[in-house]
Amino acid sequence: MADDPTTAPAPAGTWLLPREEVAECLREPVAAQLDELGVIAVEGPDAVSFLHAQLTNDVAGLDAERIQLNGYCSAKGRLYAVIDNWRDAESVYLQLPREILPAVMKRLSMFVLRAKAKLRDASGDWRSIAIVGPGAARALAAIGAVPQAGQARVLSDGSRLARLPAAPQVKERFLLLARTGATNPALEACARLKQVPSGLYWWTQIDAAIPGVFAATQERFVPQMINLEVLGGVNFRKGCYPGQEVVARSQYLGKLRRRMQIAHTDGIARAGADVYADGVAEPIGTIVMAATAPQGGMDLLFECPVERAAGTLHLDSSSGPRLAPRPLPYALVDVTA
Numbered sequence: 001m002a003d004d005p006t007t008a009p010a011p012a013g014t015w016l017l018p019r020e021e022v023a024e025c026l027r028e029p030v031a032a033q034l035d036e037l038g039v040i041a042v043e044g045p046d047a048v049s050f051l052h053a054q055l056t057n058d059v060a061g062l063d064a065e066r067i068q069l070n071g072y073c074s075a076k077g078r079l080y081a082v083i084d085n086w087r088d089a090e091s092v093y094l095q096l097p098r099e100i101l102p103a104v105m106k107r108l109s110m111f112v113l114r115a116k117a118k119l120r121d122a123s124g125d126w127r128s129i130a131i132v133g134p135g136a137a138r139a140l141a142a143i144g145a146v147p148q149a150g151q152a153r154v155l156s157d158g159s160r161l162a163r164l165p166a167a168p169q170v171k172e173r174f175l176l177l178a179r180t181g182a183t184n185p186a187l188e189a190c191a192r193l194k195q196v197p198s199g200l201y202w203w204t205q206i207d208a209a210i211p212g213v214f215a216a217t218q219e220r221f222v223p224q225m226i227n228l229e230v231l232g233g234v235n236f237r238k239g240c241y242p243g244q245e246v247v248a249r250s251q252y253l254g255k256l257r258r259r260m261q262i263a264h265t266d267g268i269a270r271a272g273a274d275v276y277a278d279g280v281a282e283p284i285g286t287i288v289m290a291a292t293a294p295q296g297g298m299d300l301l302f303e304c305p306v307e308r309a310a311g312t313l314h315l316d317s318s319s320g321p322r323l324a325p326r327p328l329p330y331a332l333v334d335v336t337a
Contacts (some may be wrong), residue, residue: 003250006046012097013216013271014270015202025132025133027134028134029132029193033129036198037098039122040095040105041092042092042119045117054242055072055085057069057232057237059092060238068258070094071083072108072242073244073246075242078243080104081097082213083095083234105119124180129176130176134170136172139189139330143185146202148163150165155184156180165231167207167329203293206291212288212289215286216272217271221303226301227260227330231330232332239278257307265300266296268292268321271287271314274287275315276315278318290303306323
């Protein structure tokens, strides 16, 4: 594959960059503004209970010191969106790709009914900035103690700094959710770092095997098909939500036979594209996300039947570019065991 495949059009969920740019985050801390993400604010006295009944995770148990991974499903248990959400005293905020935000907000609004909750597009109220690379924690030390993995720190202006799970090749990863117009030490630290394209952050997400859902992959996956429950994005002890019966049945009856895996290819992979097994005419899986790798080629997340994951796999056709799977950075455990 050419080192600079940026001339090809790519759907959201696909990041084509010169590999030299991606490699920046292997050498030093860098900052990337994530303009492709937007925010829905859910406000009102019933905001928490409304969302608790709509999303896959325990919104009622969410506190201010955490950014929560969540999913929003159809009645058939297929994901409309993977969401990062947080809350303050007035609102719950849902961060997701801007391209699917209007449709997700419209669908959620249909189910407000008598609940005292109001949804609005709050994308203009927040900036999302990723800080990744060796030395990132040291670069952010001006705020005081940086959060540990899985935690977030609330700054004096209401901004949040969250520490993201380490990726095998990039151990230090942070996400700053800053209120628009805010000034704080974390933003000042970001401004001093090298500014890089957002695709670098998304490559680190792929390296950490943390999925997203974009227009090209909406309604393609039950949460477990992209390991969302293993990553803490599904709570099986909470009440009902759209698709809950399908998600629970897949978990408890052992019917789930598909999982997300990570791989490398020398071809050009795009979100939503098909994955084929060697010599099989019909596709067996789907590309979840893909990004240029710092070593060249592309790293990607894909889902397929578990028994096929160790076989010979190809992109786009049974004779297309080969996929080279590698181990996930976490174990696929039964979270309900």
